[in-house]
Amino acid sequence: MLLEAKNVSKAFGSFLAVSGADLTVDEGEIIGLIGPNGAGKSTFFNCLAGDTLPTTGRVVFDGKDVTRASPEAHARAGIGRTFQVPATFEDMTVLENVMVGAFLRHPHRNDARDHARRIVELTGLRPDQSGRSLGTPGRKRLGIAQVLATEPRLLLLDESLAGLTPTEVQEAIALVRRVHQTGVTIVIVEHIMDVIMTLTKRVLVFNQGHVIASGTPEQVVRQDAVIEAYLGRAHRRPPPGSPPQAGAS
Ligand code: ADP
Numbered sequence: 001m002l003l004e005a006k007n008v009s010k011a012f013g014s015f016l017a018v019s020g021a022d023l024t025v026d027e028g029e030i031i032g033l034i035g036p037n038g039a040g041k042s043t044f045f046n047c048l049a050g051d052t053l054p055t056t057g058r059v060v061f062d063g064k065d066v067t068r069a070s071p072e073a074h075a076r077a078g079i080g081r082t083f084q085v086p087a088t089f090e091d092m093t094v095l096e097n098v099m100v101g102a103f104l105r106h107p108h109r110n111d112a113r114d115h116a117r118r119i120v121e122l123t124g125l126r127p128d129q130s131g132r133s134l135g136t137p138g139r140k141r142l143g144i145a146q147v148l149a150t151e152p153r154l155l156l157l158d159e160s161l162a163g164l165t166p167t168e169v170q171e172a173i174a175l176v177r178r179v180h181q182t183g184v185t186i187v188i189v190e191h192i193m194d195v196i197m198t199l200t201k202r203v204l205v206f207n208q209g210h211v212i213a214s215g216t217p218e219q220v221v222r223q224d225a226v227i228e229a230y231l232g233r234a235h236r237r238p239p240p241g242s243p244p245q246a247g248a249s
């Protein structure tokens with residue numbers, strides 16, 4: 001087991017953004033995390049990546065308790081995450097942006113540059129382009145490149161595909177697959193169900209801070225609780241014997 005999060009909660013005052021969430025991740029998996037806005041997905045990622053201290057519970061990565069470790073210690077241990085809103089250094093080139101991540105394991109400038117170059121190639125970005133000139137898809141890609149440069153064993157992707165055109169989504173799926181093929185384990189938060197169905201074999205559904213369902217994507221999309229909380233009636237299968245539906249609502 002690569003990661004085990006047990007009974008993780010995060011309170012903001014009296015409000016529980018995450019409530020008793022469990023997650024185990026085996027090496028080599030791609031796991032999907034879905035649920036409505038405000039369900040606690042990003043906060044849960046924050047707890048896993050050391051960006052926030054959970055109120056309860058613990059996070060064990062590769063056999064070590066990292067619950068109270070700093071974000072940098074998490075990165076060093078091999079947990080990398082993207083942010084929903086990517087942080088791009090506007091005045092730096094794509095390559096320099098990626099070097100920021102590469103310095104974690106390559107303290108010498110030339111090594112960091114060589115490593116960053118390989119990552120930029122993998123992500124299909126132009127190394128000399130300025131951060132400022134990137135649009136949303138470029139920034140998302142750069143966010144992924146920056147975290148890949150830290151050489152994570154576990155990559156947490158937080159809506160990295162949101163706001164992309166269908167073509168860009170397909171490119172991003174191909175990128176996630178390439179990254180996975182290099183041996184990186186992935187947990188992905190994503191609203192586009194096709195992406196979840198395509199990429200993952202196991203899904204957790206968050207609602208109001210709780211994990212309300214888990215299983216294969218095919219299993220969870222059929223569960224009433226998931227349909228009520230998240231998917232809406234478009235995904236509800238008609239009961240046996242009912243006439244075909246004209247349109248989903
Ligand atoms: P998701 O990523 O599933 O959309 P979030 O984890 O971002 O959900 O948010 C879960 C809930 O916690 C939301 O109601 C949000 O407003 C609240 N929340 C998140 N961060 C904070 C914070 N720093 N302080 C107070 N409330 C927060």
Ligand code: MG
Pocket residue numbers: 041042043084158
């Ligand atoms: Mg979020």
